[in-house]
Amino acid sequence: MHYCKYHPLDGATYFCEQCNVHQCDHCVDDAQLPARCFVCGHHLVSLGSGNQAEPFWRRLPEAFKYPLNASSMSLIVITSIASVMAMLMPFLWILALALYLFAAGALLKYSFTCLERTAMGEMKAPDVMDAYQGGISLLLQLVVITIILGLAVGVAAHFLGPAIGGLLGFIAVISFPAILIRFAQTENMLEAMNPFAALSLIGAIGLPYGLLMAFILIMMTSVGLLHEWIGQLFPAVSYVLQSMVSSYYTLVAFHLMGYMLFQYQDQLGYSARIDEDEELPKREAADRLAAQIQVLLKEGDYERVVTLYYQAFKQYPNDARFFDQFFELLYVCKKTALMADFGTSYLHFLNRKKRLDKLTPGFKQIRVIAPDFLPDSPALRLQLASLLKQQGDSALAVKLLNAMHKQYPDYAELPQAYYLLSDILGQMPAMQAQADKCRQMAQQLEKVAERKKLEAAMAQAEPAIPAAVKAPGRRPPPTVTKSGLQLELVPMEPVATNEKAE
Known part of the structure; x- marks a missing residue:
């Protein structure tokens, strides 16, 4: 009796002459008949269901x-x-x-x-x-x-x-x-x-x-x-x-x-x-792709595995198993570069699926493999910082929010981010001065945001006024003279946090 190479407890139903391995129904490409090998792509020899039949x-x-x-x-x-x-x-x-x-x-x-x-x-x-x-x-x-x-x-x-x-x-x-x-x-x-x-x-x-x-x-x-x-x-x-x-x-x-x-x-x-096997519904393409990934992973073909995972992210953006499996693979194999590249996408997926209980643990797991990782998304940083504040991890929350006005100057929620940073610093020892500066920064950012909104509204309203039609004998509108006042941001030093607080 022959057993599947990739599932040693299951009887083999196919044999690949090119690879010289036995495989079960789960480990073959059955999109079209005859079935093909996931590894080499050659046609397989059907062994029937005899190896899976229980004794009479x-x-x-x-x-x-x-x-x-x-x-x-x-x-x-x-x-x-x-x-x-x-x-x-x-x-x-x-x-x-x-x-x-x-x-x-x-x-x-x-x-x-x-x-x-x-x-x-x-x-x-x-x-x-x-x-x-x-x-x-x-x-x-x-x-x-x-x-x-x-x-x-x-x-x-x-x-x-x-x-x-x-x-x-x-x-x-x-x-x-x-x-x-x-x-x-x-x-x-x-x-x-x-x-x-x-x-x-x-x-x-x-x-x-x-x-x-x-x-x-x-x-x-x-x-x-x-x-x-x-x-x-x-x-x-x-x-x-x-x-x-x-x-x-x-x-x-x-x-x-x-x-x-x-x-x-x-x-x-x-x-x-x-x-009974013929009455089973045909596998979906996503299930077949997941099976191919597992076979190639057991064969050690990691380059094709990574390629297929990124292909799965595009074709099946809502399938949690691909995201979770790839994340666990990178975590176990300690692939720093891949984890830093995939980390933001994985956190976005967790947030999109409302799996908020996995958001901060996943972020911390990413930083174990890629210690300098920070999400390349201001909204995600703000959300993570808010969750970390609730969990009492102030140092990591500060790292997420610090210097966001330099990295994302056009982010609409910058005032809220610095108000949150001010609250977090206010709860940390010897950080009250920095907390006050952050609060002033948040207030000035609010004024800047209001001014930008006003300028945008005026820019949208200008095309609505007809320029060629003028009433006879009427004066042109008075010119607007700038006051010369400028709103400057309070200079803020980078927040020094105790690395041991993590």
């Missing part, structure tokens, strides 16, 4: 539920009643024989159909209409196979002795399920009776084949016990129940044989997918 003895509850549907149970009831009716009218032997052949042939044909469909991954019982085509021919071929096996054992016992005959009889009984399986696969009586093919099948399956034989013997014995319990009291009812239970166990046994083929398909040289 763990599926016994599902196996016994397999015939419990309206289609299968109707066939069981009809064929059971028909076979009992054939037994109860020996005087009409031609009609009885035809009725018995119809019942047995239909049941056997349906049983072989169950085996074939299960071997191809179809875990639901097929339509009962498949039981009415070629059933009698199939029954006659099985009768011929049984007669040939019996004659071979009898001839061996007669000419070679009872010991050899008994040994061949034991081998024939043990090999009979394998012969049935081969017959279902090839639909050829001679190929099915090839002893080497049957032994090869038994060898490929191994010990589970013996367990299957044990379950079949237990089911056959239970039918005999049922007849012993109620056969003498209710003979007519006993025949019907015995026939129904026998038919039910036949479908279960053929389903188990088909599942055994499905489970060991790799050793038997074919590939099949379970029907």
Whole structure:
């Protein structure tokens, strides 16, 4: 059994001949069929679902539920009643024989159909209409196979002795399920009776084949016990129940044989997918991209990983897993340059998604890897400083706000930033003088902001006055003379904070 290289607990469903690795459904590019390898881009060899199939003895509850549907149970009831009716009218032997052949042939044909469909991954019982085509021919071929096996054992016992005959009889009984399986696969009586093919099948399956034989013997014995319990009291009812239970166990046994083929398909040289996999919805492109990133990350191809992450940020700007995974990767790998470049984008994403509980912890994690990092966004700095003030981290809040009037002179919220800085400094020891300067700075910044708003409003209003139309005899408007007054910012020294306060 092969397992996925990237998920060692999951069975492999594909094999890359170029990379020589086994992969599961999650680790392949299945955007188009056939699937491709995420690493090299070559087409993959499908291994089917055999490596993911659980052992058949763990599926016994599902196996016994397999015939419990309206289609299968109707066939069981009809064929059971028909076979009992054939037994109860020996005087009409031609009609009885035809009725018995119809019942047995239909049941056997349906049983072989169950085996074939299960071997191809179809875990639901097929339509009962498949039981009415070629059933009698199939029954006659099985009768011929049984007669040939019996004659071979009898001839061996007669000419070679009872010991050899008994040994061949034991081998024939043990090999009979394998012969049935081969017959279902090839639909050829001679190929099915090839002893080497049957032994090869038994060898490929191994010990589970013996367990299957044990379950079949237990089911056959239970039918005999049922007849012993109620056969003498209710003979007519006993025949019907015995026939129904026998038919039910036949479908279960053929389903188990088909599942055994499905489970060991790799050793038997074919590939099949379970029907439940085909019913699953197709993966979204974002899920496929996330899977490719994980595969390349485990392969150590970090350059392609970084490229794919930045591609994901553009294509899926609201998908949190890409942002969180890339942030954790940079933090664990201690990539200073990448963290400094990505830090502002990550904080913007957290803020946009209202994940404010992650905002300041994320900022502090960034500074662990990139100690000089400060967000390249005045609004983000102001928000972080406000949150850090509430959390009592005054030193880091001051670093965010200090000298913002030089870095972002056109930021509309500069007065609020310096009022906040003044409040923070006022709570720190020996910083009252700096706090007063910051408050004066905030007041002057407010006046500057008001003047800019007034100038902008006047600039917007000027085009609305018609310049060419003048009333006759009216004087032009008086000219505006500047007063010469200028508003200067209070010079402010950089705030020196204790680095140990962080």
